[in-house]
Every structure is written in C-alpha cells, then in structure tokens.
Amino acid sequence: MIEKQIVPLFNTRIRKLLEQAAPDYESLQELRLRIQQPMILQQNGRERYLTDKGELCDNYQEGICITAKDIKDIVEAACGYSGYAFEEEISRGYLTIAGGHRIGLAGRAVINENGVQTLKYISALNIRIAHPIKGCGEKWKKYIYEQSGPCHVLIISPPGCGKTTLLRDFIRMFSDGDEYISGSSVGVVDERSEIAGCYRGIPSHELGMRTDVLDGCPKIWGMEMMLRSMAPKVLAVDEIGISDVPAIETALRCGCKVLATLHGKNLRDFQEKPGFASLVKEKVFERYIFLKQGQTPGMVTGIYDRNFEILWEDKACI
Amino acid sequence: MYLKIIGSLFLMLSATAIGFLKADELKQRVRCLQELKRMMVFLQGELRFHRASLPEAFENVSERVEEPFRQFLKHLAERLETREADRFDVVWSEMSEQLLQKEGFVKEDRQLLEMLQSSLGYLDLKMQTETLNLAVLQVEDAIRLAKEQQTVKGKVYQTMGVTFGALLTLLII
Numbered sequence: 001m002i003e004k005q006i007v008p009l010f011n012t013r014i015r016k017l018l019e020q021a022a023p024d025y026e027s028l029q030e031l032r033l034r035i036q037q038p039m040i041l042q043q044n045g046r047e048r049y050l051t052d053k054g055e056l057c058d059n060y061q062e063g064i065c066i067t068a069k070d071i072k073d074i075v076e077a078a079c080g081y082s083g084y085a086f087e088e089e090i091s092r093g094y095l096t097i098a099g100g101h102r103i104g105l106a107g108r109a110v111i112n113e114n115g116v117q118t119l120k121y122i123s124a125l126n127i128r129i130a131h132p133i134k135g136c137g138e139k140w141k142k143y144i145y146e147q148s149g150p151c152h153v154l155i156i157s158p159p160g161c162g163k164t165t166l167l168r169d170f171i172r173m174f175s176d177g178d179e180y181i182s183g184s185s186v187g188v189v190d191e192r193s194e195i196a197g198c199y200r201g202i203p204s205h206e207l208g209m210r211t212d213v214l215d216g217c218p219k220i221w222g223m224e225m226m227l228r229s230m231a232p233k234v235l236a237v238d239e240i241g242i243s244d245v246p247a248i249e250t251a252l253r254c255g256c257k258v259l260a261t262l263h264g265k266n267l268r269d270f271q272e273k274p275g276f277a278s279l280v281k282e283k284v285f286e287r288y289i290f291l292k293q294g295q296t297p298g299m300v301t302g303i304y305d306r307n308f309e310i311l312w313e314d315k316a317c318i
Numbered sequence: 319m320y321l322k323i324i325g326s327l328f329l330m331l332s333a334t335a336i337g338f339l340k341a342d343e344l345k346q347r348v349r350c351l352q353e354l355k356r357m358m359v360f361l362q363g364e365l366r367f368h369r370a371s372l373p374e375a376f377e378n379v380s381e382r383v384e385e386p387f388r389q390f391l392k393h394l395a396e397r398l399e400t401r402e403a404d405r406f407d408v409v410w411s412e413m414s415e416q417l418l419q420k421e422g423f424v425k426e427d428r429q430l431l432e433m434l435q436s437s438l439g440y441l442d443l444k445m446q447t448e449t450l451n452l453a454v455l456q457v458e459d460a461i462r463l464a465k466e467q468q469t470v471k472g473k474v475y476q477t478m479g480v481t482f483g484a485l486l487t488l489l490i491i
Binding site for chain 2: 009
C-alpha cells in the first residue's frame with residue numbers, strides 16, 4: 001500500500017530504480033532528497049542509498065545524484081500538477097499526500113507583507129512515511145482515563161519520536177471506547193493533514209467511529225469552529241504552539257477534553273517553555289506523556305499527572 | 319424499366335441523405351463546441367470555488383458534461399492520478415489527440431486545446447482562471463463561426479443533396 005502511494009511520486013528515472021531496489025516500505029521512515037546529493041532512505045534508524053543499478057547500498061558515493069528536475073517533478077506530482085491548489089501548504093513548507101505521508105520542502109522563501117508567500121528553487125525534500133500503529137497506545141490506556149472519563153493529555157517529545165502515531169491511537173481509543181469505557185465524540189483539527197491523512201476528505205488512518213476531522217484548518221481557528229459546529233467531548237490537535245494557547249483555554253472552558261502534542265525534550269523543558277506558563281501554572285493538563293527516540297515510534301519514557309507527580313517511568317531512562 | 323426506377327429512387331434518396339448528413343455534421347460541431355465551453359466554465363468554477371487540483375476538477379466535471387468530454391476528462395484524471403507520465407502537458411496532449419479524432423471537431427480546434435495544455439497547472443489560481451477565461455472567449459468565437467456556417471452551408475448541403483439526386487435520376491432515366 002505504502003509503495004503504491006510513494007513510488008508514483010517519482011519521475012520515470014527514479015521510479016524505475018526504486019522498483020528494482022524494492023526497499024521494505026513498512027520499515028522505511030523517510031526519504032531525503034537534496035539537489036546534487038545522493039538520495040537517502042532512512043530505514044530502522046539506518047541510512048541507505050539508492051544506486052544507479054537499482055540497488056540499496058551503504059556507501060553514499062554509489063548513490064544516485066538528485067537533480068533539480070527530479071525535485072521539480074516530485075513536487076509537481078505531489079501537487080497533482082496543480083501548484084495553485086497547494087499554495088498555502090507550500091508556503092508553510094510541506095505537502096501531504098494520499099496516505100497521510102508528509103513531504104517537507106526547503107528552498108528560497110518568497111516573502112510578502114503577510115509572511116512567506118511561497119517557496120521557489122526548492123532544493124530539498126523530506127518524504128516522511130506515515131506508519132499508523134494501531135494499538136500502540138493500549139498499554140497506556142489506564143493512565144489517560146479517570147473515573148469521570150478521558151483526561152486532558154499532552155504528549156511531549158522531540159521530533160520523530162512518534163507523537164502523532166500515539167496521538168492517533170489515543171484518538172481511536174477515545175472515539176471507539178471499549179467494553180468498560182463508552183466512546184466519546186472526538187473532534188480532530190488536522191492542520192497539516194498528518195493525523196488523519198485525509199485525501200479528498202476521507203481519512204487514510206483509522207481514527208474511530210465517533211471522530212470528526214477538520215482538515216487543513218489552522219488550529220487557532222479550527223478549534224473554535226469544531227467546538228461550535230460539532231460539539232466534541234474530546235478535541236485533538238497536533239504540535240501546538242504559543243499562538244494556540246488561547247484556543248486551548250477556550251476549549252477547556254467549554255468542558256471539552258483536550259488531547260494535544262508538543263515539541264519538547266523533557267518535563268523541565270516544557271515547564272520553562274515560553275508562552276506555556278499559563279498552562280503550567282493552572283495545571284490544565286491532567287496527564288503529561290514523554291516519548292523518546294527508539295526502535296519503534298511512541299516509546300514512552302514517563303507519564304506525569306497534573307502536579308507533575310510520576311505515574312509511570314521507564315527505569316532505563318532514569 | 320422497374321429496375322431503372324428503383325435504382326433512380328435509391329440514388330435520389332442516397333444523395334439527399336448525404337446532403338442532410340453533411341448538414342447534421344455542422345449542427346454536431348456547434349453542439350460539440352457548446353459542450354466544450356460548458357466544460358471550460360465548469361473547470362473554472364471547480365478551480366476558483368473548490369480550489370480543486372486538476373485531476374480532482376477533471377473528475378468532478380466529467381460527471382457534469384456530455385460525451386465525448388465525459389470520457390476525455392475521466393481518462394485524463396485517471397492518467398494524472400496514476401502519474402503515468404512525468405508531465406501534465408504530455409498527458410493532456412495525448413488525450414487531446416484522441417479527442418480530436420472524434421466527430422464534431424476540426425483541425426482548428428487543436429489550438430483551443432493546446433492553449434490549455436501549456437497553461438493549466440502553471441503558476442497561481444489567477445493564471446488558471448484567466449487562461450480558462452481566454453479559452454472560453456475563443457470557444458465563443460468558434461461557436462459563432464460554426465453557427466454561421468451551419469446556417470449558410472447547412473442549407474446548401476441539403477439543397478445540393480436533393481438536386482444532385484434528382485440530376486442523377488434524370489441522367490439514368
């Protein structure tokens with residue numbers, strides 16, 4: 001399935017080589033392409049290079065050299081040959097394709113009075129493969145529920161540790177419920193189409209039967225829209241920033257539970273994060289879940305309650 | 319004698335039918351161009367209102383237009399989705415060639431389709447809508463010319479068919 005979503009992105013030259021090399025797409029984490037540099041396939045934390053013989057090797061000197069045309073072709077294909085329809089995404093530096101895979105872009109920014117208008121001379125791409133892992137959050141179920149129902153949960157980790165993967169599974173769990181806990185309606189504000197991986201409005205990932213997705217909408221507007229239009233019991237958002245804090249506070253006042261993720265290293269890092277002081281001081285979140293980079297995404301290092309008391313901790317990380 | 323009369327009647331009817339068929343071709347061309355205009359207007363709407371990508375817009379519009387544009391757009395969307403070729407203009411050009419073989423098109427229509435081939439998908443939304451606007455204007459011109467031809471030539475073909483049939487009959491008898 002992943003192969004069918006990823007391979008057609010490439011032009012004939014690279015597509016042929018990839019088809020010959022046939023990498024294991026299930027373990028593929030990302031593909032990095034930079035102009036005049038070898039194409040890198042990140043697999044299980046290991047870098048491999050695609051050769052002109054259609055093989056994968058460990059020596060970067062044997063890797064095929066990516067050209068400006070290769071990059072241009074990939075961006076055009078990812079946009080469905082319709083750059084105008086993806087102006088917003090390109091100006092934010094990413095594109096999301098069918099399957100929820102995200103293509104990060106780097107190039108020269110064209111600035112106008114409103115900020116970044118677009119990117120030109122795109123010189124590097126990072127194709128991040130989405131791997132939904134159904135059930136990866138089951139182990140932590142007892143920590144994210146209280147007697148009254150779901151808790152306000154904040155998942156914190158550096159990039160690439162599986163925050164979105166875990167968030168996705170928590171959404172599914174909250175939405176479906178189980179034999180002991182009834183399911184809740186969940187509203188997902190998926191600004192970057194990464195949580196649900198919506199393609200033409202249909203989620204590519206399983207988010208549960210009571211989940212509504214607002215796709216491609218900035219969180220700051222989307223959270224309020226969701227609250228007004230769909231009245232969810234749980235509101236889920238990915239990678240919150242300082243600008244989203246007022247919207248989160250509004251959601252909290254509406255009696256809605258918030259499930260969110262945030263970039264951060266550890267508890268201290270979060271507590272000292274500028275702009276989040278009000279959330280820390282008011283002890284808004286009832287559970288803080290920290291992740292680390294590991295063999296599989298979503299490896300939890302510690303779970304804390306609203307008073308930052310340890311509920312669970314990975315002994316190996318102490 | 320009977321054979322002569324039957325043969326003459328057959329010739330007369332055939333010549334008249336040919337005349338009417340030629341006149342119908344002109345009518346068909348007007349219908350075809352009107353449908354092409356409808357297709358362009360719908361595409362404009364899809365792009366402007368939904369900000370749909372080209373494959374998505376082609377697929378949506380294919381459900382609202384008549385043949386031969388329905389199949390043209392449907393196949394175009396499919397080929398773009400599967401990314402058979404590296405470039406949009408290659409796919410569009412190949413599909414246009416197939417479309418131009420169909421009834422109702424003339425050589426000059428190639429220009430109308432080629433104009434979209436090089437501009438669709440290029441740059442921003444304004445560029446797309448302006449390109450389609452221009453194309454619609456050109457199609458309107460083509461429709462006007464085709465209608466004029468239909469009025470003038472249509473009657474000529476019909477009259478010629480009947481006259482030629484009658485002439486042949488007279489010659490045979």
